[in-house]
Amino acid sequence: MRFIKKNNEPSKLTRFREQFQKGENEGYSQFSNEQGKTETIEALLEEQGHLCAYCMRYVYTEKAPITQIEHWEAQSNDPLKQLDYSNMLGVCSGRISWTDETQTTTTTTFCEDVRGNTPLMINPLNINLIEEIKFTEQGVIYSDNEVINKDLDETLQLNIGIIKQNRAQIWLSVKKEISKHNTPQEIEKQLYYWQSKHPKDGKQKYKEYSQVAIYLLKKELIRANKNVNKFHK
Numbered sequence: 001m002r003f004i005k006k007n008n009e010p011s012k013l014t015r016f017r018e019q020f021q022k023g024e025n026e027g028y029s030q031f032s033n034e035q036g037k038t039e040t041i042e043a044l045l046e047e048q049g050h051l052c053a054y055c056m057r058y059v060y061t062e063k064a065p066i067t068q069i070e071h072w073e074a075q076s077n078d079p080l081k082q083l084d085y086s087n088m089l090g091v092c093s094g095r096i097s098w099t100d101e102t103q104t105t106t107t108t109t110f111c112e113d114v115r116g117n118t119p120l121m122i123n124p125l126n127i128n129l130i131e132e133i134k135f136t137e138q139g140v141i142y143s144d145n146e147v148i149n150k151d152l153d154e155t156l157q158l159n160i161g162i163i164k165q166n167r168a169q170i171w172l173s174v175k176k177e178i179s180k181h182n183t184p185q186e187i188e189k190q191l192y193y194w195q196s197k198h199p200k201d202g203k204q205k206y207k208e209y210s211q212v213a214i215y216l217l218k219k220e221l222i223r224a225n226k227n228v229n230k231f232h233k
């Protein structure tokens with residue numbers, strides 16, 4: 001999970017909500033691709049750099065079913081909340097298959113698919129809460145805040161095998177890079193790379209699982225700056 005800065009909502013969504021308020025449609029259940037759902041998904045993915053708001057996998061608009069609109073406040077019965085752009089996130093299908101070294105294929109569900117309507121404290125739109133998320137060298141995502149930790153580990157199942165392995169790979173590649181380039185300036189440059197979007201498949205995308213690198217590089221930057229200060233004293 002990484003911080004998502006919201007942009008303006010698509011005008012089709014604004015219009016659909018206004019029509020709902022006038023009683024001209026029945027709300028979210030009628031919000032079709034033609035009515036603005038496609039534009040809304042595209043807008044969400046653009047601001048999220050095409051990563052799933054929860055697990056940071058790439059999500060695709062080309063294969064429509066893979067991207068879903070998630071309502072962060074899921075249990076709300078307020079129909080206006082269901083059409084509130086600030087309550088919407090783009091998420092993945094919540095299904096993943098992988099083959100291990102014994103050629104056994106495992107399919108599992110996680111992310112939004114297992115969450116259902118369980119309330120969450122963690123929210124990618126809240127930068128202070130995102131700062132509470134940590135990672136380990138083994139790719140484990142966790143938090144010292146017990147409620148957030150339960151959201152990540154149990155409600156969203158973000159520590160399932162393959163996802164954890166993918167995050168561990170990012171950790172390893174960043175560590176390798178730091179071992180070669182470890183001045184504060186060099187680390188800042190790497191941090192900027194992981195914080196930025198890059199062209200991929202004709203879109204501007206963040207790197208998958210980039211928050212792992214951002215977390216590690218921020219820690220390394222503090223360490224590198226301390227070393228510089230020590231050297232100058």
Ligand SMILES: [Zn+2]
Binds near residue numbers: 092094
């Ligand atoms: Zn996901």
